[in-house]
Amino acid sequence: MSTITVKLGERSYPINVDSGILSSSQSFASSISSNKVVVVTNDVVKPLLLDKLLLALLDYEVDVVCIPDGEQHKNLQQFDYVITKLLELKSSRDTTLLALGGGVVGDLTGFVAASYQRGMPFIQVPTTLLSQVDSSVGGKTAVNHPLGKNMIGAFYQPKSVVIDIESLSTLPAREFAAGMAEVIKYGIIYDYQFFSWLEKHADLLNNLSEEHLKYTITRCCEIKAQIVAEDETEKGIRAILNLGHTFGHAIEAEQGYGKWLHGEAVAVGMIIASKVAVHKGWLSESDLIRVEALIAKFKLPISPPANMDYSHFAKHMQHDKKVKSGSIRFVIPNRLGEASVTSDIDVSLLKEILG
Missing domain, CATH: 3.40.50.1970 (Rossmann fold)
Incomplete structure (x- = not known):
């Protein structure tokens, strides 16, 4: 154990x-x-x-x-x-x-x-x-x-x-895939070696290999336990655990809770955040391709709902818990294995990415 x-x-x-x-x-x-x-x-x-x-x-x-x-x-x-x-x-x-x-x-x-x-x-x-x-x-x-x-x-x-x-x-296959979105998140925000390990072992995880599931769950819990011990009430580093969630929660709220699973919405949110990082020069195009490919390996969506554009996201993101003094704060990858929280994102860039 x-x-x-x-x-x-x-x-x-x-x-x-x-x-x-x-x-x-x-x-x-x-x-x-x-x-x-x-x-x-x-x-x-x-x-x-x-x-x-x-x-x-x-x-x-x-x-x-x-x-x-x-x-x-x-x-x-x-x-x-x-x-x-x-x-x-x-x-x-x-x-x-x-x-x-x-x-x-x-x-x-x-x-x-x-x-x-x-x-x-x-x-x-x-x-x-x-x-x-x-x-x-x-x-x-x-x-x-x-x-x-x-x-x-x-x-x-x-x-x-x-x-x-x-x-x-x-667990139904769709629910398992939704969980893998949160697993991938840990690799993007905190542990590049874990991200690479997931790329190599995606097939075994999809086949529910007990050995690989135990390692995956344990590693994710180790990372979260370390972050929570450092910042229990999300005054600082704990906010990086919300990678993809600002965009993802907007999808869930707009589509109606339960229509999109939480992990499905977070998967798309992580891709949107990664696209922002590419525009800011923090991630390379090849990094973005790796993120999209890993998410796709678990049969998760990689694009927002067709009926959502920037205006729909903006409406819900104003209610995000990370909003401070009226400014929306986003978790964005600095590189694979590291992320930070920033408000320095132009509306014009979000409109370009979200349509």
Whole structure:
């Protein structure tokens, strides 16, 4: 088993990565402090993985709250639904919430945990590649608003993250590809050697090689844990983790949450950001070709929706969380393996790239 520690002093916590650990009681014992657990999951994951998880929780009193699947349900209505269920179950501040699912379940459950009785413990059990390598780590919790993604939330760290690679065998191909967009992101912003490794091993990853998936997930978690430990609340370097997200969130909001998967939108956003970098002389044309080729290897989109132009992006980007003093800040690659945040991008350049 690979274990990565997110180092945040007294709030430090482990990320455990292995196959078959979902049904092991040892995966959860050190992170559960009372006898009561509430599992939050969705109606797709529940029939696939809940029974395995319950084998690990035989020593606890367990209740299950199920929400609908899909980004369109990451909202205040479902937040209220889960809070109401906790009240009906007479859950206390020491009840442990356990998020079994992808990014929607994890983000919503974390926000509930941050809010219910001003804070209760929770554990992330991410079941999609995207949530395993990104959203389950680092304590960002939120729900969406019609005017912007992740606009309502809190920074609130889990007690642990339990990543069972076997859960990826239940994942539709499109969801796996969406997760690979976030994987590629780490190579572009932080680790050129990892980017090159992904180029060489794309076929094995597409074939779900357990050895290569374990390395991929572990490396991504190592990078994110290091960045989060340095900048927990995104005052500095943590913002580079949003490569492609400003453009990607605009796509998600304009198309309607759930129409484009988050990773699909981020993939296009990373290409747009890379094109900006080429225009600024930070990336070469050959670097851009490599980024597009790697994204395409995982059958991800490389072009924005046909019905979107600059005006559609601009409308949504004004609501981006990185906006400061009215200026939109973008994460742009300086080179493969490094990125920075800048507001120094002319509107004329964006109009040229976005149409």
